[in-house]
Amino acid sequence: MVHQITREHAEQIFSEYSPFVFQIALLLTKSESLADDITQETFLQVFKKYHTYDRSKSMKPWIYKITLNTMRNMLRKQKWLTFISFEPESSQGNVVEKTIIKEEENEELWEEINRLSIKSKEVIVLHFYSGLKLSEVAEILDIPIGTCKSRLNTALKMLRKRLTKNGALKIRQGGNIYESN
Known part of the structure; x- marks a missing residue:
């Protein structure tokens, strides 16, 4: 049975899980802009692959798995771009990271x-x-x-x-x- 996702349900999933996805991406990459890109790409994948989600299981691990796979793919691409002498713009200041570190x-x-x-x-x-x-x-x-x-x-x-x-x-x-x- 194929599960379709409604706009309202997609918005609910995004608002519930996007802060966690962003935080994980930021903690692992140390780049605000890259974490933002990973968050966006993760949710594109979540909505694209929603029909494969097993509703008998928790959604959080499923989303985190997609997040980590997305992050790994983006880091691989970034390493390749650096290898061929093209470096993407880096985040200015990493304000969120510094705030998290200071708070903790x-x-x-x-x-x-x-x-x-x-x-x-x-x-x-x-x-x-x-x-x-x-x-x-x-x-x-x-x-x-x-x-x-x-x-x-x-x-x-x-x-x-x-x-x-x-x-x-x-x-x-x-x-x-x-x-x-």
Whole structure:
């Protein structure tokens, strides 16, 4: 059975999920303009592929999976454009990113998270900052739960090691900051 989407339902989906999509894209790319492009492209794909959405499952992981695939495709294109000596305009100031970092008072943590590989960064952002369960993260990334746990464990070990040297270890989950002494 093919599911069609009404304009009203599309607007509801966009207004409900676009802030989360933008935040994930911004946290992973560190570029406001690229995050905006990813958000727009993600929702074009969501509406185009709405008929494939399994209504028995939560929509959030499905949308995040599309977001990550869109982000990966755009980053690949951006690397290729850079390779052939064409660099797209970069965002001026990254105002939203700076605001997020200041609000969360975790600049040092974000510096270390941004030094992680994209695979590690995805798991950290989706689990700790978006508050998704590891099973949802695994579904979004299309990897086994064991691989997801392994990536999270590896990322946390790297963060602990790097941040312990600096004397400040803070890991945020669902609005709470956990400090290691």
